[in-house]
Amino acid sequence: MRPHCLYLLLLTALPAAAQIYRYTDANGNPAYSDRPPAGVQGQAVELAPLNRIAPPRPTLAPASEPELLPPASAPTYSTLELNGILNGGVVRANNGTVNVEVRLQPPLHSTHRLRLLLDDQPYGPPGTTPSLQLLNLDRGEHRLAVQVLAGEQVVQQSPTLTFTLQRVHRP
Structure with a gap:
């Protein structure tokens, strides 16, 4: 290409x-x-010569120490919660699309991934972005949480929140 x-x-x-x-x-x-x-x-x-700029030389990143994982007994994140939906609230989305944000403190570790749980089932592939989207969600009551994964192992899970999705029903 x-x-x-x-x-x-x-x-x-x-x-x-x-x-x-x-x-x-x-x-x-x-x-x-x-x-x-x-x-x-x-x-x-006669045209003036074109301006030419040499491309920047790549710089090598300084060698850094490998990131250490916290001990398994300690909670990894002091803050892990979903924003954008109120617990017990009502969300109106006629197309069924709901956006949620994940609040993490400290920031996501490089070896960790985020995965949504919708109605206690994994929703979508794990990723690193704190902005997540639910697509074509059915109307009604739903439970939502986010998990932090290290590989396939669940490191930590946010509290589950419940919300009701309202959308137009067309027979």
Whole structure:
């Protein structure tokens, strides 16, 4: 894919390297073209050289110490909760899409992933983003929680909140 993009970029750059001609049209107005005009005296326009900037050199990240996992007996996160839905609240979403945010303190460890539990069942693949979305959710009452996973092992789980989804019912 990258070689094709490079070829396309080179092809689009070719006209920029072409010669430009200035001439006066039949109405006496100055005109410009990439070809010398037929039957009209044209003058080649000298263009200033293009600006060129060298690409930045990649910098190597300083070597860092490996992150240590906290002891298994201690809670990993002092804060792990869902935001965007009130416990016992009502959410109106006619398309069934509900957005939730995960509040974590300290930030998510690099080896951990977040996974939603909807009605006590895993919902979607584990990920690292604290913004999660439920799609095409049925109307009615639901339970929602988030788990922190290390591989397949549950490290910690948020308190479960209950909410009711309202959406238009069309028979």
